[in-house]
Amino acid sequence: MRDFEILTQAMGELDEDVVIETLQQIMEEDSGQASKAMEACQKGMDIVGGLFEKGEYFIGDLIYAGELMTKAVDILKPGLAGDAAETVGKVLLCTVEGDLHDIGKNIVHSILEASGIEVVDLGIDTPAEKIVDAMKAEDIHVVLLSGVLTLALDSMKKTVDAITEANLRDTTKIMIGGAPVHEDAMKMVGADAWATNPQLTTQITLEWLKEIA
Ligand code: B12
Structure with a gap:
């Protein structure tokens, strides 16, 4: 499975270890892939939302998903940010x-x-x-x-x-x-x-x- 598919699935399953490890690996190899990795995480959040709607996940899972996404964004931030020198x-x-x-x-x-x-x-x-x-x-x-x-x-x-x-x-x-x-x-x-x-x-x-x- 490709890294991004692994990410989406791990995010959907709220598997923090795999999410963090995969993100760190992506950033080490090519930080230019950060926005693709974020899209993959977002798709994982859609899975979480779907499971919540079905009654398979509960509010605690949504809270945990939110925390996990915040950690993911922290890892990806250096690859997402621009490099502006002045305020526009x-x-x-x-x-x-x-x-x-x-x-x-x-x-x-x-x-x-x-x-x-x-x-x-x-x-x-x-x-x-x-x-x-x-x-x-x-x-x-x-x-x-x-x-x-x-x-x-x-x-x-x-x-x-x-x-x-x-x-x-x-x-x-x-x-x-x-x-x-x-x-x-x-x-x-x-x-x-x-x-x-x-x-x-x-x-x-x-x-x-x-x-x-
Ligand atoms: C995490 C989460 C929570 C966390 C939020 C934590 C937090 N600090 O934000 C908590 C646990 C608090 C929560 C609460 C609730 N949630 Co909630 N939650 C989610 C979940 C799983 C992920 C949301 C998320 O962070 N996505 C990731 C981010 C990165 O994506 P994003 O917000 O879309 O942002 C991206 C773009 O849209 C864009 N963007 C964002 N903002 C802007 C602004 C501008 C101007 C632009 C241009 C672009 C842009 O850029 C971002 C980066 O790419 C979603 C499911 C889902 N599919 O999204 C449900 C979901 C949104 N929640 C839902 C529900 C029902 C609730 C609750 C009512 C549950 C309850 N029974 O209490 C409460 C509502 C509280 C309230 N009044 O707001 C439903 C909403 C259903 C609906 N259609 O209205 C969803 C869709 C789950 C579902 N499928 O049922 N939730």
Whole structure:
């Protein structure tokens, strides 16, 4: 079996020893494979989610999966990060109201920062009003909303509506990301872009910051 398939399977089985060993081996051999390894880990998380839905895994397993994914990201980080020398602009990032998942958001945060982007991170379960207030206080024109629960899409829409009501929509670019996000969700929410991997997120964000500058 190839390393990435082993990783996905071990992540799904929550086999920490195999996950860590395989990741360390991949990074020693070629750190350029880090983003592929992360995708493999993410697929493993989908297996965990599926088993949780079937009732074969319980909440404790989700918690353990979250911890394991965090350890995985720590190992992969040197291979995921960019090598920016100067700051190119500022964005707001958060997990939207009602959603407490932050592993994906934190990955996006690290990679944006490593690409020279200043990140104002409001954390998890962030109400729309708090986002609007921070945009005004920090003079922010790029907003990145994360969420993995289906209900997060409603909170994202509520957030975009609040930004529109505050008369900030015309001068703000909004991207949404996380497991339930896709083209139709982006249209429903009223965002400008969507992504489920940090590299594309960074690429779009850098383009937007250049336009604004
Ligand atoms: C770990 C986990 C947890 C942990 C989270 C720990 C933490 N600190 O985040 C804990 C145990 C807390 C948890 C709790 C719950 N969870 Co949970 N959880 C998961 C699990 C297994 C993995 C999530 C994860 O970290 N994935 C890995 C990361 C790296 O992927 P990601 O978030 O998608 O992020 C990537 C991209 O999407 C993108 N990205 C992320 N953010 C952004 C933002 C922007 C702007 C962009 C552009 C890109 C981007 O980049 C990231 C890196 O590539 C998922 C299953 C799954 N398939 O995802 C279920 C899952 C999300 N959970 C689920 C559920 C039901 C729950 C609970 C309701 C369980 C319960 N009964 O209490 C609670 C909800 C709590 C709440 N209100 O939020 C369901 C959601 C179902 C749904 N459709 O709504 C899932 C899908 C499992 C399932 N199949 O049933 N969970």
